[in-house]
Amino acid sequence: MVFIVAVLVIALSIAGFFVYSGLPEKVLHYTLNGLIKDGSLTMIMPSGAKNTYGNGKGAKTVVRIKDSNTVLKLVLNSSFEVGQAFMDGRIILEEGDVYDFLEVLLGNARLMTGVGALGRIMFTATWVLRRLAQYNPVKWSKQNVAHHYDLSDELFDLFLDPDRQYSCSYFPTPDTKLEDSQALKKRHIAAKLLLDQNKENILKVLDIGSGWGGLAFYINKVSGANVTGITLSEEQHKVSNQRATDQNVKDKVHFEILDYRHETRKYDRVVSVGMLEHVGVNHFDEYFQKVAQVLTDDGVALIHSIGRSDGPGTTNPWIRKYIFPGGYTPALSEVLPAIERAGLVVNDIEILRLHYAETLRSWRNRFEAKRAEVRALYDERFCRMWEFYLASSEATFRYGGHMVFQVQLTKRNDIVPQTRDYIYETEQKLPLSPAPYKYPSK
Incomplete structure (x- = not known):
């Protein structure tokens, strides 16, 4: 002593x-x-x-x-x-x-x-510990999700688009409006899912990490598919099912509190947007093996995730503590081997380079415009925390080796057309988002 x-x-x-x-x-x-x-x-x-x-x-x-x-x-x-x-x-x-x-x-x-000797030592230390930081068993995953996504509904309404799309949108030009870019994102994903391929059958679609349900409702709207959304967020689950009731589509679109590892039903289409970042490097095999397990033999899956263009790394410690505990942005070199081991076929990979930077810029500007209202919900320290989160994320996508990738997967190589022309041809046929949903006032 x-x-x-x-x-x-x-x-x-x-x-x-x-x-x-x-x-x-x-x-x-x-x-x-x-x-x-x-x-x-x-x-x-x-x-x-x-x-x-x-x-x-x-x-x-x-x-x-x-x-x-x-x-x-x-x-x-x-x-x-x-x-x-x-x-x-x-x-x-x-x-x-x-x-x-x-x-x-x-x-x-x-x-x-170069980063110098001290920088190399610090990176090595965090690299050794990163698997512990990204250990996400079922119980911890739900707690990590609640930390961020079960914040006040009013907070997200202040800076997101009316459909509450909380992921990278699709910016043809930097001056595209946020609402339009998010509608374009949903349409772009729907085109890659080939929703009109089996017109004689009503498709069953699984949305892993379904958020507030906007993508699920869009898929149902344009294809008539039955969509099941799974989430670990109590707040998002409640809001999504209320939206389904209000829009009279509860028989077609429904949402469950369910960890992806516990899903056992079969689906013609699997889509996952902004979810892989919460899986953790230890669990990539589990994740893609589950996608393969629930996908039908002639099915199509589309995974949309933040990625690293500069290779495997570690999560910033401040982001890990305050914003996304258990989160990790993967490099394609970490993801593709897990996809291969799951027996899935990669049909298409698209890299969205600066699209998330523009998305975050829009969110940051909207957040700052409503800062007084955010302060009334929480306090000034919370405002500074989220100001730093949005600004640092935007700067990282512009300068720090981050991007977004969309990977299209099947079980066979004869499911998807041979050229990418169908994506853009389908987009021209698909409508953009339906009228914005009016969230109930509290």
């Missing part, structure tokens, strides 16, 4: 020495000076030291760090501390906003040719 106390005293003494010696400020200065080449970032340290980095182009960003302990934490663990300090109000944006700040950091980080 005496030894442990002595070690703690020594450790605290060393930390105190580093803080009060001003060394962390110097380390942070040299780090930023080596990193920031493009843009304009001015950093005001707790000591009053003020330094500007970059070539002065673009939005001018001025950041004040309130205390020396924050500087030390930024030096030791910047990937977590930037978000934590902003959320806590220990990083103050005196000029520019948090997106401007992150754009400078991530936009310059992509130009770096």
Whole structure:
């Protein structure tokens, strides 16, 4: 016991020495000076030291760090501390906003040719522990989903489109309206599902991770299919089934609280949008084996997921703690082997590069426009947390090696037409979303 106390005293003494010696400020200065080449970032340290980095182009960003302990934490663990300090109000944006700040950091980080010895050590440590962080048994999966998706309904209404599509939309151009882009996304997915292929039969469709039901209702609307949506979110389940009742389609579209691992029925079509990110690298085999198990021999599946274009990695620790516990964005090099082991055939892969960046920009702007209403639901710290989440996600899709992929799967290679022309031909025949659903007021 005496030894442990002595070690703690020594450790605290060393930390105190580093803080009060001003060394962390110097380390942070040299780090930023080596990193920031493009843009304009001015950093005001707790000591009053003020330094500007970059070539002065673009939005001018001025950041004040309130205390020396924050500087030390930024030096030791910047990937977590930037978000934590902003959320806590220990990083103050005196000029520019948090997106401007992150754009400078991530936009310059992509130009770096190496991460240095300390960076390699930190990455190796998180890589070793990533399977533990992404361990998602059934019980934990439901808790992780509730952490994010069972937040107030009113919150999501403030920044999503009226159909509550909470995934990457389809932007033909950056100035496409959010409502239109989400309608185009649903149509694009429906075209890849070949819903009109077996007109003599009513298709059975499984939607894994069905959200508030918008895609399920669209599929039913354009094809007459019977759609089963499964989710682990109590709130989304309740709202989705209420929508089905209100639209008089409960005999055709229904939703269940069910983990994908427990599904046993057979389906002609399987679609999953924004779900694979919550599966975890440990469970990719389980996931795709389940898709293969429930898909009929002549069926078609479409998996839409955030992905990494720069190879396997780890989830940002701040995002993992506050936004998506248990979540992980996979690289195709991690997903495709699991698909192959499940005996599924890849027919088509499409990469949506900047579509999610534009989606997040729209969400962020809408969120900021309704910030006072968000604050009334929660508090200012929550607003800062979500502001950072939306801004950092957008910057990551623009500069950080993230994209979205859509993988079309079958069990045989003769199910889907030989060329991709059918996708665009089918889109021209399909209507866009029906009239927006009016959610009941509370």
